[in-house]
Amino acid sequence: MNKYRDILIIGGGASGIASAIKAAEKNPDRKITIIEKQNRILRKLLSTGNGRCNFTNINANKKNYHGSFAKFTENVFSIYPPKRVISELESYGLISKIESEGRVYPVSNHASAVVDSLLYKLESLKVEVQCETKVFSIKKENNKFLVKTDNGNYIANKVVISTGSKAGKKLGADASGLDLLRNLGHTVSELSPALCPIPVVSKKLTALKGIRATGKVALIRNDNLIKSETGEIQFTENALSGICVFNLATFVKDADTVSVSLLPELNDTKVEEIVKEHTAIFKNRLIEDLFTGVFQKKLGIYIIKEAIGDPLSRKVSTLNNNEIKQIAYAVNHLTFKVKRPTDFDKAQVVKGGVLGKEINPNSMESKKIKGLYICGEAIDINGDCGGYNLQFAFASGFLAGENL
Ligand SMILES: Cc1cc2nc3c(=O)[nH]c(=O)nc-3n(C[C@H](O)[C@H](O)[C@H](O)COP(=O)(O)OP(=O)(O)OC[C@H]3O[C@@H](n4cnc5c(N)ncnc54)[C@H](O)[C@@H]3O)c2cc1C
Missing domain, CATH: 3.50.50.60 (FAD/NAD(P)-binding domain)
Structure with a gap:
């Protein structure tokens, strides 16, 4: 009935x-x-x-x-x-x-x-x-x-x-x-x-899993900026997450790139100055400890590896000028190839x-x-x-x- x-x-x-x-x-x-x-x-x-x-x-x-x-x-x-x-x-x-x-x-x-x-x-x-x-x-x-x-x-x-x-x-x-x-x-x-993590395809993020950092994320397509957001970024094993990443997710297409800036308020020259100063003061540290006091250790190591590769167990004093430049640049230009979330x-x-x-x-x-x-x-x-x-x-x- x-x-x-x-x-x-x-x-x-x-x-x-x-x-x-x-x-x-x-x-x-x-x-x-x-x-x-x-x-x-x-x-x-x-x-x-x-x-x-x-x-x-x-x-x-x-x-x-x-x-x-x-x-x-x-x-x-x-x-x-x-x-x-x-x-x-x-x-x-x-x-x-x-x-x-x-x-x-x-x-x-x-x-x-x-x-x-x-x-x-x-x-x-x-x-x-x-x-x-x-x-x-x-x-x-x-x-x-x-x-x-x-x-x-x-x-x-x-x-x-x-x-x-x-x-x-x-x-x-x-x-x-x-x-x-x-x-x-x-x-x-x-x-x-929409409002979801953005899957990373270029590499596994095992080394960054669980890390949270504040910064800027920018969605790039064919060298053009599509949209950027600032806030907390979270890293999972195979995705970028966090509120600012969520806000980009709807706009992502396959083969786009997300660029992460970890000190977005500083330009590349200023970051380079800071890194140079750090290398001078902490010349006896191991390279893997260069960013102690700046970023979480795992994140610091990731940035340096992305910039100059292994080994990081040598002393900071062994870094040459070009390597210092590359490390400084990576701080605000970490890139991740991503795909459309499904x-x-x-x-x-x-x-x-x-x-x-x-x-x-x-x-x-x-x-x-x-x-x-x-x-x-x-x-x-x-x-x-x-x-x-x-x-x-x-x-x-x-x-x-x-x-x-
Ligand atoms: C984990 C999570 C966290 C979120 N946090 C926030 C937040 O903090 N702030 C914010 O603004 N938004 C948040 N959102 C989004 C927000 O919850 C949704 O936009 C909102 O709930 C949508 O409301 P709605 O009434 O349209 O649909 P819903 O809340 O999805 O309700 C739809 C209802 O219809 C029922 N239904 C569906 N089909 C049928 C059917 N055929 N017959 C009978 N019943 C049916 C479903 O069971 C459900 O109960 C979040 C979403 C999720 C998943």
């Missing part, structure tokens, strides 16, 4: 919950159900921001977003700017704080504070939640939506698709929601992982989704199907690292909800 609902929200992530809250606030008499395929809602949110949930960024604006919906963030954020997202969540009991670069976290530093505030609000509005139920088809017939799930069928007046995308498979993410949207006539652009498991978000032009940015309603609303990561938009993706998920969800 079909179950009748006024509103069916498919996907219980940040955007779906935000839409449910606003829709229920607008009219508490309507029957609203959230359908979630996993055994709990908001599962991904618990893992965000390394368990701290960086849920928005006070500086968020269209420059922080990429994809065909990016320009429409102006419409969405004119109604739900970061400050309003913060005040919404605070009205559910959350207390938040602003950290460096405008990142906003719960004051407790626990993502569970955000999750619990949302759950509490949802419960107080008596929104029904149906977990362990996967939607596999949606059709619009006679002005109603027929929604088929592996746990019975529904008929609904309005439907929200807030199913996210493929990033974070271990947290239950898949692209089944995008299949639903395609079958309803929407265009989904090509999907690729692993959605390692990605925080996905590039690609439903084309921006197919959605009304003032309501999040589909321009193709009346009564169908789309919000969150299912849309062709991906933000930089720093709270921008959850800002969009919440803002677009709230906006869809108040228009339902």
Whole structure:
């Protein structure tokens, strides 16, 4: 037997919950159900921001977003700017704080504070939640939506698709929601992982595994600079990682190069001066200890080996001028041949989704199907690292909800 609902929200992530809250606030008499395929809602949110949930960024604006919906963030954020997202969540009991670069976290530093505030609000509005139920088809017939799930069928007046995308498979993410949207006539652009480590192909980074350093990463293609970012760089056995690397990942193509500068605030001449000074003062050290006090030992050794090769067990005093020049140059020009990231498991978000032009940015309603609303990561938009993706998920969800 079909179950009748006024509103069916498919996907219980940040955007779906935000839409449910606003829709229920607008009219508490309507029957609203959230359908979630996993055994709990908001599962991904618990893992965000390394368990701290960086849920928005006070500086968020269209420059922080990429994809065909990016320009429409102006419409969405004119109604739900970061400050309003913060005040919404605070009205559910959350207390938040602003950290460096405008990142906003719960004051407790626990993502569970955000999750619990949302759950509490949802419960107080008596929104029904149906977990362990996967939607596999949606059709619009006679002005109603027929929604088929592996746990019975529904008929609904309005439907929200807030199913996210493929990033974070271990947290239950898949692209089944995008299949639903395609079958309803929407265009989904090509999907690729974003905000993820960049795989290095030229060499194994075993010697650098686990090292963290601050510096600048620059993406280079055919000698042209594509984009650069500054911040913490992490090295894994076969990839470059860290927030600044994440922000480059979407732009990487096969055969690109990433150049790492470890003292980016100093030009090559200044670095050379410093290295020369070091070699004079510490002439009796072994070469492998030349950068003691400057970089972590393993990183120092890596730079020197990249510049002049082995052996490093001779004395610093044996370095000739050319070798000193090469070592100094390597500090700000370590290069890594990279390839396009393809692993959605390692990605925080996905590039690609439903084309921006197919959605009304003032309501999040589909321009193709009346009564169908789309919000969150299912849309062709991906933000930089720093709270921008959850800002969009919440803002677009709230906006869809108040228009339902
Ligand atoms: C590890 C990690 C850390 C992150 N950290 C941050 C951060 O600190 N700050 C930030 O801004 N962003 C962060 N992000 C990105 C952010 O979490 C997402 O952009 C955001 O959660 C997207 O929200 P959403 O509601 O669109 O989708 P989701 O949160 O993915 O929710 C979609 C829901 O729909 C359900 N679903 C899917 N298909 C179906 C179906 N067919 N039937 C029923 N249910 C379905 C899924 O199970 C899921 O619960 C992080 C992402 C990851 C993976």
